[in-house]
Amino acid sequence: MTRADPPPLVNVANVLTGLRLLLVPVFLAVLFHENGQSTLWRGLATAVFALAAITDRFDGELARSRGLVTAFGTIADPIADKALTGGALVGLSVLGLLPWWVTLVIMGRELGITLLRFLVLRHGIIPASRGGKAKTLVQAIAIGLYLLPFDGVPLLDVLRWAVMAVAIALTVVTGVDYVFRALRLRSTTV
Numbered sequence: 671m672t673r674a675d676p677p678p679l680v681n682v683a684n685v686l687t688g689l690r691l692l693l694v695p696v697f698l699a700v701l702f703h704e705n706g707q708s709t710l711w712r713g714l715a716t717a718v719f720a721l722a723a724i725t726d727r728f729d730g731e732l733a734r735s736r737g738l739v740t741a742f743g744t745i746a747d748p749i750a751d752k753a754l755t756g757g758a759l760v761g762l763s764v765l766g767l768l769p770w771w772v773t774l775v776i777m778g779r780e781l782g783i784t785l786l787r788f789l790v791l792r793h794g795i796i797p798a799s800r801g802g803k804a805k806t807l808v809q810a811i812a813i814g815l816y817l818l819p820f821d822g823v824p825l826l827d828v829l830r831w832a833v834m835a836v837a838i839a840l841t842v843v844t845g846v847d848y849v850f851r852a853l854r855l856r857s858t859t860v
Contacts, residue, residue, distance in 0.1 A: 677740055683733035684743050686725040690750040693722040694757050701758075701817070706765040712819030719817055722754050723810040751806070752780055758813045768816055768834075775838060776809065779845040790852045793859040801847060805840035812837040 701715035729747060733739045756777050762768035787796055812834040820826050 677738040679740055679742055681733075681736075681738040681740070683729045683736070683738045684740060684746070686729035686732070687743055687746045687750050690722045690725045690729070690754060691746065693718055693725075694750070694753045697722060697754070698757050698761055701761045701765070706761075706767070709819040712817060716814060716817040716819070719754070719758060719810075720814060723814070726751055726754070726806070726810075748784065752784065755780065755806075755809060755813065758817070762813070762816050767821070772834060772838065776841050779841045783845055783848045786848060786852050790856050793856050796848060796851050796855060799844065799847060799851075801840065801844040805837065805844045808833065808837040808840055 697715060697718040700711055700718055703711040703715075706712060706715075726747075729743070733743050759768065759773040759776055763770045763773045790796065812830065815826070815830045815833055818826065
């Protein structure tokens with residue numbers, strides 16, 4: 671492959687993204703097994719979620735560092751992220767383990783910013799910020815804590831809420847930041 675050749679569609683970064691997409695229904699099936707009440711199945715759901723979340727850490731990094739960025743990866747990666755996070759949040763809320771308002775705030779921001787990115791695409795791309803990356807990491811940790819099958823443990827309950835509160839704060843703050851960045855991008859290209 672020469673420098674001018676586009677990267678192959680089937681590459682390690684895209685395989686990781688595809689794996690994350692495939693793990694979403696597996697994760698949900700495991701989470702809902704025995705109505706989310708089984709310690710074993712909740713533990714397995716936590717493990718599947720963690721594996722899927724870890725692929726998010728590496729797919730983009732590998733794509734950029736090895737010159738494997740493809741149109742498929744650019745589109746599929748955020749879809750896989752939203753599917754995993756959204757599936758987990760909705761699943762936890764359906765099971766009564768997480769208040770619905772938390773799911774609505776986080777998913778409302780995620781969908782709103784995704785739409786905003788598409789609306790300003792003709793003016794340029796809004797890259798992920800450090801805050802956005804921190805938000806994604808803290809959301810994954812918070813979701814992982816809620817998935818753990820140890821309900822009613824006081825210290826864990828406090829930790830869950832504390833980490834989720836940070837995730838919600840980062841979600842809102844970075845959402846506002848993206849709106850301002852989109853407005854700046856649009857005003858500089860008009």
